[in-house]
Amino acid sequence: MRPIYCKKKTIYVPAGMTNNEPPKTAPPCTGWQEDLPSPFDAPTLEPGLAPHTPNFQDDIYLEICRSAMAYRGIVSILALIFLISILVDLPWVIRHTNPTDIESVLQEIIMLSLSAWCTVVLFRADLSAPRDLPIRFNRARNKIYAYNFKHQWWNPFDKGKVVPVSYDWFQVRAERWSQTGALPNGGLIFKWGVTLSIVAPGTNNVIDRFPLVTMGANEHAWAYICTYMQEGPSALSPPGEPKDHNDALWCEFALRLAPKVNWPSEMDLESRTAP
Structure with a gap:
C-alpha cells in the first residue's frame, strides 16, 4: 500500500494505482504511473532521501547522489567468474571439435563470440560509469544541474560519455513510474522510481529526461527537493556530514576503477554559487 498524505487525513492506495489523471508530459515516461506535484506546488508527502543523504546542502545549493546501478562490483565479479569458466572450458572445446566439421566449428565460434560479448x-x-552521477539544485539561481552518463549498453566498444546539463527549475517535471519484467526462471522483477522530465518553456513537450535517483527513488525524494527549493534548508531535517562522491573504500574495487566525477569548471562554479 502506498500512503497519500492530505491535509485532513491519510488515504492508502494500492501500489501501482494512479489517480486516473492522464499524463501531462508529451510523451510520458516509460511505465508512467502518475505526475508528481510541480516544482512550485506544495509537497503532499513527507520529505526524505532515505536511505541516502545529501552530498552537500546549504542555503545556495543541494547536491544529491545517484548510482549507475545498485551494488556495484557484483556484476564485475559475475563477469569474472563467467570469463574464468570460459577459459577453463576452452581447451576441452578445442580438443573435441572436429576441424573438418564446418557446422560444429561455426557453432563454437558463435558461442565463444557471444560469451566474449x-x-x-x-x-x-x-x-x-562514473563513481557518482550527482544532481545539483541551486536555489539562488533557480536552476538544476545534472551530471548524466550516456552509453550504448549493447556496444562492447562504447565507453560512454558524461553529458552534464543545466536547466531552469520551472522546466522540471517529476513522473513516478514502475515496470515489471520476467526472469529466466519464470519469476517477476519489479522496478520503480521517479524520472525528471525537462519540458520546453511554455509547453509540456519533453526535451530531455533522466532519473532522479537511480534504482528506486520515490516520491519522498521529490518532496525533499521541492521543499528545499521552495523554503530552503531550514524547512528540512539537518543533513549528515558532506561527503565526497569520489571517495571509495579499499574493498569497493568497481568504484575505485570507475572514473571520478569531474564537472566542467564553468558549470561547477556556477552550480555552487549565487548569481
Missing part, C-alpha cells in the same frame, strides 16, 4: 558488456556496465 557478454563478458565485455558486463564489465563495461559496472566499470565505465
Whole structure:
C-alpha cells in the first residue's frame, strides 16, 4: 500500500494505482504511473532521501547522489567468474571439435563470440560509469544541474560519455513510474522510481529526461527537493556530514576503477554559487 498524505487525513492506495489523471508530459515516461506535484506546488508527502543523504546542502545549493546501478562490483565479479569458466572450458572445446566439421566449428565460434560479448558488456556496465552521477539544485539561481552518463549498453566498444546539463527549475517535471519484467526462471522483477522530465518553456513537450535517483527513488525524494527549493534548508531535517562522491573504500574495487566525477569548471562554479 502506498500512503497519500492530505491535509485532513491519510488515504492508502494500492501500489501501482494512479489517480486516473492522464499524463501531462508529451510523451510520458516509460511505465508512467502518475505526475508528481510541480516544482512550485506544495509537497503532499513527507520529505526524505532515505536511505541516502545529501552530498552537500546549504542555503545556495543541494547536491544529491545517484548510482549507475545498485551494488556495484557484483556484476564485475559475475563477469569474472563467467570469463574464468570460459577459459577453463576452452581447451576441452578445442580438443573435441572436429576441424573438418564446418557446422560444429561455426557453432563454437558463435558461442565463444557471444560469451566474449557478454563478458565485455558486463564489465563495461559496472566499470565505465562514473563513481557518482550527482544532481545539483541551486536555489539562488533557480536552476538544476545534472551530471548524466550516456552509453550504448549493447556496444562492447562504447565507453560512454558524461553529458552534464543545466536547466531552469520551472522546466522540471517529476513522473513516478514502475515496470515489471520476467526472469529466466519464470519469476517477476519489479522496478520503480521517479524520472525528471525537462519540458520546453511554455509547453509540456519533453526535451530531455533522466532519473532522479537511480534504482528506486520515490516520491519522498521529490518532496525533499521541492521543499528545499521552495523554503530552503531550514524547512528540512539537518543533513549528515558532506561527503565526497569520489571517495571509495579499499574493498569497493568497481568504484575505485570507475572514473571520478569531474564537472566542467564553468558549470561547477556556477552550480555552487549565487548569481
